[in-house]
Amino acid sequence: MDRFDPLWLATVQAVFSADSPVGKAVLDRGLRYVFINKTLAAFNGCSIEDHLGHTVEEILPEAYPILAPLLHGVLEGSAPHAEFRVSVEMPHAPGALSEWEATYLPIPMEDGTVGGVYVQAVNLTAKLLAEQALANSEKQLRRVLDSLFAFVGVMSPDGTLLEANRAPLKAAGIDAQDVLGRPFWETYWWSYSPEIQDWMRQACVRAAQGQVVRKDVTARMVDDTRMTLDFMLVPMRDDNDRITHLIPSAIDISDRLAAQQRTESALRERTVLLQEVHHRVKNNLQIIASLLNLQARNVAPEASQALQDSQNRVVAMALTHQLLYERNDFSTLELGPYLRRLMASLRDAHGEIRHRVDLRVDAPDSGLSIDLNQAVPVALVVNELLINALKHGFGVDGQGEVAVRAEWSDQRIAVTVADTGKGLPAGFDFRTFSSLGLRLVTLLTEQLGAEMRWPMAGQPGSVFTLLLPTGVRPS
Structure with a gap:
């Protein structure tokens, strides 16, 4: 070691202290380690300190018989050995051969002699194992992709198809060479339609710009059949956020669409059936109302009034079914349109009153809907309150106003x-009052689980308020 130039030694020491994937060492003429970097020391299974001052034979006893002729040949001035391969047994892995690619170079001295050997080595075993692991991983990934029924591929940013799993190839009855290396929009799946091809070309452009593209598309399959796909095109980026590939994927949704169409068809049939049911119920109720009206013409005045009241109740129920039929919605009923229709019906039924009593409705056309099971009871409650106001609120010749408000x-x-009539008589108690109409109001309010706020007795005008439990107000 003393024979080596100090400047050269300092340079070598600096080089050897730097990290490198290549193993490096300096041997003197006795083949003792003068320098060794941590990469080669790790390959040999010893620390740097354990190498220094020891011979190759001491560190690598099993490999030395193979390495010795090569090392001595360099010391004796023969040609250097560059990038040769050798298989040797390492101390840390007895019984297993390790593959190396090494270079042995002579270190010339000022007097022209060889002062030692420069060693550079790469452990090919680790590299080969890594390459084999990568190859196995790629095979495993390929097996996984080929086992998927979903369609998966890889494209370059310009839309050239680089890879495709087995599913789309098998479904189309084509081979990989038929589509790989071609622009994606020109492949068999899309070439049946210029419109689809143009959309796919634009989709590749958008994905290459960083967008995720998704759409239901129709692809051509084996024997020129068609398959509907949920198609997605996603850009793939590297660590520097550069788009390196485009990943097309798709799943067959033909069965799902067929099931959806069957469901929609069944819903349409159900809607038509329910429309017919409500229409027939409405017609039957109108027949009953007409029969009651005919009956009222041939009985005493007291009985005629009772029949007229019953007719009004039947008409209120018929109106409910009429609106459900017209709106094509069999789950809810909008109060505004219903109240206006009910008020118009009562105005027609009490023609003698409408010239002196103003009837009006204050309710929005939408936004105030009630459940179907609430519709008929609410209709009957409002009907009874309106009839009560018209019959008892204004007498024979009184004038005023009856208003219905919903909010x-x-x-x-x-x-x-609410009405501006005479109001309830003094001492009125709804719990003991014998009027059929107001008893119905009480019973129907209980059925609805609602609250009825009654007007003050003995005061002009009446205000009845029905509070319906409907949950949270829609936004």
Whole structure:
């Protein structure tokens, strides 16, 4: 070691202290380690300190018989050995051969002699194992992709198809060489339609710009059949956020669409059936109302009034089914349109009153809907309150106004029937009153789980408010 130039030694020491994937060492003429980097020391299975001052034979006893002729040949001035391969047994892996690619170079001295050997070595075993692991990983990935029924591929950013798994090839009855290396939009799956090809070309452009593209598309399959796909095109980026590839993927949704179409067809049939049911119920109720009207013409005045009241109730129920039929919605009923229709019906039924009593409705056309199971009870309650106001509120020749209002009130729908008539008589108690109409109001309010706010007795005018439990007000 003393024979080596100090400047050269300092340079070698600096080089050897730097990290490198290549193993490096300096041997003197006795084949003792003068320098060794940590990469080669790790390959040999010893620390750097354990190498220094020891011979190759001491560190690598099993490999030395193979390495010795090569090393001595360099010391004796023969040609250097560059990038040769050798298989040797290493101390840390007895019984297993390790593949190396090595270079042995003579270190010339100032007097022209060889002062030692420069060693550079790469452990090919680790490299080969890594390459084999990568190859096995790629094979495993290929097996996984080929076992998927989904369609998966890899494209370059310009839209050239580089890889495709087995599923889309088998489904189309084609081989990989038929589509790989071609622009994706020109492949068999899309070439049946210029419109599809143009869309696919634009999709590749958008994905190359960083967009994720998704759409249901129709692809051509074996024997020129068609398959509907949920298609997605996603850009793949590297660590520097550069788009390196485009990943097309798709799943067959033909069965799902067929099931959806069957469901939609069944829903249409159900809608038609329910329409017919409500239409027939409405017609039957109107027949009953007409029969009651005919009956009322041939009985005493007291009985005629009772039949007229019953007719009004039947008409109120018929109106409910008429609106459900017209709106094509069999789950809810909008209060605004219903109340206006009900008021018009009562105005027609009480023609003698409408010239002196103003009837009006204050309710929105939408936004105040009630459940179907609430519709008929609410209709009957409002009908009874309106009839009560018209019959008892204004006498024979009184004038005034009857108003129906519907609105939201503290997460409940409030339906108010108010009149400017005489009001309830003093001492009135709804719990003991014998009127059939108001008894119906009480029973129907309980059935709805609602709250009825009664007007003050003995005062002019009446205000009835029905508060319906409907849950949270829609936004």
